[in-house]
Amino acid sequence: MRKQKNVLFSLSVVTVLAVTAACGPDSSGTSSDSGEPAGDITVTSWRFADPSAVGTLHLELIDGFNESQDAINVTTEAIPYNDVNTELVNSVLSGAPADLVAIGPSELASNAEYLQPVDDFWEAEGAEFQDAFSETARALATHDGQLWGIPIEMSTTDGMWFNKDVLADSGVDPEQAVSSWENFRAALEQIKAAGHTPMLFEAANATRMDRHWSWYVAGGADLTDPDQYVEQMCTPESEETFTFLTDLYLDGLTPNPAGIAYDEATRQFSAGDVGFYADGPWAPTTYEAYDASILDKLGYTHLPPKEEGGGYGANVDGLLWAIPKGSANPEAAWEVMKFMSSVDAEERQAANGNLPTRTEVLQSAVVADDPMLAHFGALIDEHGYPRPRADFIGEFKQIFITAYQAAVTEQQSPADAHASACDQLRGL
Amino acid sequence: MSGTRRMERPAPERPATPTAAGATGAPGSRPRPRRRTVSAGDRAIFFGPLMVVLVGMLAFPIGFALYASFADVDNLFSLEFAGAANYQELFERPADLVTPFLNTLRFVGVSVAAALVLGFGGALLLNTTLRGRRWFRSALLFPWVIPTVLVALLWRWIMDSNLGGAFNGLLAEVGIIDDPVSWLGSPDWAPWVIILAQVWHGFPFVMIMLLAALQAIPDELYEAAAVDGAGPVRQLTAITWPGVRPIFVLVGTLEGLYAFREFATIDVLTKGGPAGSTEVLATQVYRLFFEYHQFGKAVALAALMFLLALLATTFFLRLSIRGDED
Numbered sequence: 001m002r003k004q005k006n007v008l009f010s011l012s013v014v015t016v017l018a019v020t021a022a023c024g025p026d027s028s029g030t031s032s033d034s035g036e037p038a039g040d041i042t043v044t045s046w047r048f049a050d051p052s053a054v055g056t057l058h059l060e061l062i063d064g065f066n067e068s069q070d071a072i073n074v075t076t077e078a079i080p081y082n083d084v085n086t087e088l089v090n091s092v093l094s095g096a097p098a099d100l101v102a103i104g105p106s107e108l109a110s111n112a113e114y115l116q117p118v119d120d121f122w123e124a125e126g127a128e129f130q131d132a133f134s135e136t137a138r139a140l141a142t143h144d145g146q147l148w149g150i151p152i153e154m155s156t157t158d159g160m161w162f163n164k165d166v167l168a169d170s171g172v173d174p175e176q177a178v179s180s181w182e183n184f185r186a187a188l189e190q191i192k193a194a195g196h197t198p199m200l201f202e203a204a205n206a207t208r209m210d211r212h213w214s215w216y217v218a219g220g221a222d223l224t225d226p227d228q229y230v231e232q233m234c235t236p237e238s239e240e241t242f243t244f245l246t247d248l249y250l251d252g253l254t255p256n257p258a259g260i261a262y263d264e265a266t267r268q269f270s271a272g273d274v275g276f277y278a279d280g281p282w283a284p285t286t287y288e289a290y291d292a293s294i295l296d297k298l299g300y301t302h303l304p305p306k307e308e309g310g311g312y313g314a315n316v317d318g319l320l321w322a323i324p325k326g327s328a329n330p331e332a333a334w335e336v337m338k339f340m341s342s343v344d345a346e347e348r349q350a351a352n353g354n355l356p357t358r359t360e361v362l363q364s365a366v367v368a369d370d371p372m373l374a375h376f377g378a379l380i381d382e383h384g385y386p387r388p389r390a391d392f393i394g395e396f397k398q399i400f401i402t403a404y405q406a407a408v409t410e411q412q413s414p415a416d417a418h419a420s421a422c423d424q425l426r427g428l
Numbered sequence: 429m430s431g432t433r434r435m436e437r438p439a440p441e442r443p444a445t446p447t448a449a450g451a452t453g454a455p456g457s458r459p460r461p462r463r464r465t466v467s468a469g470d471r472a473i474f475f476g477p478l479m480v481v482l483v484g485m486l487a488f489p490i491g492f493a494l495y496a497s498f499a500d501v502d503n504l505f506s507l508e509f510a511g512a513a514n515y516q517e518l519f520e521r522p523a524d525l526v527t528p529f530l531n532t533l534r535f536v537g538v539s540v541a542a543a544l545v546l547g548f549g550g551a552l553l554l555n556t557t558l559r560g561r562r563w564f565r566s567a568l569l570f571p572w573v574i575p576t577v578l579v580a581l582l583w584r585w586i587m588d589s590n591l592g593g594a595f596n597g598l599l600a601e602v603g604i605i606d607d608p609v610s611w612l613g614s615p616d617w618a619p620w621v622i623i624l625a626q627v628w629h630g631f632p633f634v635m636i637m638l639l640a641a642l643q644a645i646p647d648e649l650y651e652a653a654a655v656d657g658a659g660p661v662r663q664l665t666a667i668t669w670p671g672v673r674p675i676f677v678l679v680g681t682l683e684g685l686y687a688f689r690e691f692a693t694i695d696v697l698t699k700g701g702p703a704g705s706t707e708v709l710a711t712q713v714y715r716l717f718f719e720y721h722q723f724g725k726a727v728a729l730a731a732l733m734f735l736l737a738l739l740a741t742t743f744f745l746r747l748s749i750r751g752d753e754d
Contacts (some may be wrong), residue, residue, distance in 0.1 A: 085718060085719070089721065204612075205701060255589055256610030256613035258703070259610035260589065260613065267592075268590055392720075394719040395719075395720045398715070398719070402703055402704050405615075405701050406702075406703035408702075409614055409702055411703050
């Protein structure tokens with residue numbers, strides 16, 4: 001009997017292990033792009049390695065760096081955008097990090113534990129190098145009083161794109177529409193009445209919270225101090241914003257946001273029957289991939305303020321190169337970072353539709369002569385605030401987006417959902 | 429019946445117990461065969477590699493993971509012993525665990541039950557002289573060979589929230605809906621969509637295993653039962669079911685474990701939303717570890733998942749063995 005029990009237990013353990021051994025996320029798409037032998041440096045990248053214009057640019061820059069000198073050989077590893085945090089944590093914990101990673105500045109706070117500050121490198125380069133980057137750009141690379149990399153791109157997701165044909169067919173003037181929340185709602189109702197989808201709003205997962213912040217800023221929240229995030233998002237004004245955003249769906253002015261993430265939203269918008277959608281300056285290249293005919297219909301403006309003449313926000317994020325903790329070649333990694341943020345590299349970034357971080361390029365004809373880039377540059381200059389960042393931001397966003405999903409799907413009233421989220425946020 | 433047969437079976441003849449005299453080599457007794465001894469070196473050669481594999485691939489990871497759940501892993505995996513602090517922290521907000529646990533139970537329970545029913549039905553069908561059954565056998569295996577992430581992407585397209593989605597498009601085409609339904613954006617529908625995707629992906633495995641079990645049942649049993657006047661239902665309960673029961677329990681257990689640790693389907697389709705309606709323990713572990721960087725809570729929850737899976741597996745295999753004995 002005991003023997004049978006032992007066999008039974010062993011069988012159970014083996015069965016469980018056989019099945020759970022593969023437990024966890026599927027490794028998706030991590031591969032080596034470069035057939036070159038590994039040099040002193042391995043560059044780990046995310047969207048730059050995607051087969052897009054920026055992906056191509058990234059690889060061209062890496063090749064350019066390798067050709068420009070003999071001391072450092074850079075190899076690349078393709079890390080999908082959504083996997084970058086996972087890969088960073090995994091590689092640092094396993095003691096085998098890459099030497100360079102490209103991450104979003106808003107992820108600095110939650111990832112600082114896995115990166116190393118680069119103040120000494122900045123210091124050693126001297127004032128000329130430091131002053132070459134705009135204040136906004138350097139702020140993006142700063143966390144807890146320290147610099148964590150070199151920013152190579154600035155952007156905001158809070159430009160409002162519209163379909164000129166849909167608005168014309170609905171009799172909506174875009175600038176009038178974005179003059180206040182009330183006018184915006186009225187415009188959405190007009191678009192709906194004309195038989196079109198008025199707007200798209202995303203809330204399918206926690207990362208989509210980045211499309212919500214600026215509405216709260218327009219509603220009166222000050223999201224510049226991480227210590228005040230909870231308090232600012234839990235004021236009566238923020239509850240009002242929460243309700244306004246919830247009603248957009250409940251009143252039929254947007255498809256269910258709880259089921260819409262970025263890929264679905266961009267696909268729907270590109271299909272050509274949607275009035276408004278908030279997105280970044282890279283939007284045209286994204287939409288073009290779905291339906292190039294949308295490009296002729298695209299217009300852009302800003303998010304609506306709550307009241308006419310009031311303020312509105314544009315959360316600023318971008319991209320920076322950083323060095324993971326435990327990198328074997330931080331000095332060489334810094335040299336690569338400098339090359340990737342050179343004037344030439346920044347000009348090529350701008351030509352690809354990204355706002356550069358060097359003042360010289362930002363103020364050059366490359367940006368000034370491109371109305372769309374100039375528009376997004378002005379949004380950042382005049383209404384920009386760093387995208388919320390804190391070590392607890394992941395949980396914060398999850399709690400808030402879950403509450404929003406509960407409200408739009410009528411699991412809870414907006415007031416109850418907002419109150420429930422705030423109770424949880426205060427417990428963080 | 430089997431019990432009766434066992435009673436009728438003559439007791440096996442035992443070899444005569446060697447007497448003390450025989451053992452000492454008394455005249456007339458057979459010489460005791462020399463017992464072959466296996467040297468420690470031979471043991472090491474035969475069992476060493478297996479032990480290395482078992483320890484390296486099973487015991488060490490389990491031991492490490494269980495230890496990590498009692499260690500200070502939040503501090504960049506320092507692994508300093510921290511007692512039950514991780515578990516204490518995990519249970520500080522029990523509400524965070526209750527919903528994922530209940531969602532897991534629903535996901536596992538319904539998807540396994542549905543996969544077993546569908547798989548058994550499919551196996552019975554394919555075990556008949558159905559015309560074109562070989563083609564069906566191959567076609568029905570198709571979902572099982574597709575990688576999980578692709579299955580999830582496929583279902584995301586099928587259940588897309590606009591009329592471009594296959595399901596919405598179909599319903600609109602036949603006039604059931606005018607406006608598209610946000611299947612994955614509704615807490616009422618999303619849990620059932622992920623269950624549907626899981627069942628679609630998993631039932632061919634059940635089917636093929638049960639089909640193998642069905643084909644192992646001798647035709648003579650059915651012929652004899654038919655001669656005795658047993659109808660299809662009686663044949664199903666008295667011959668088919670006892671014949672496939674062990675495999676049924678085994679594949680049910682395996683399907684349960686697959687569903688219990690399922691991550692990719694849910695992550696791709698809903699990321700645990702909307703409003704936490706599809707958050708299960710596996711996605712919760714991932715979120716705690718990779719999104720919140722709360723490693724201690726994550727490894728504690730993973731350890732609890734392992735124990736739960738172990739208990740459930742032991743229970744079902746015991747059930748299977750007891751059934752065999754009966």
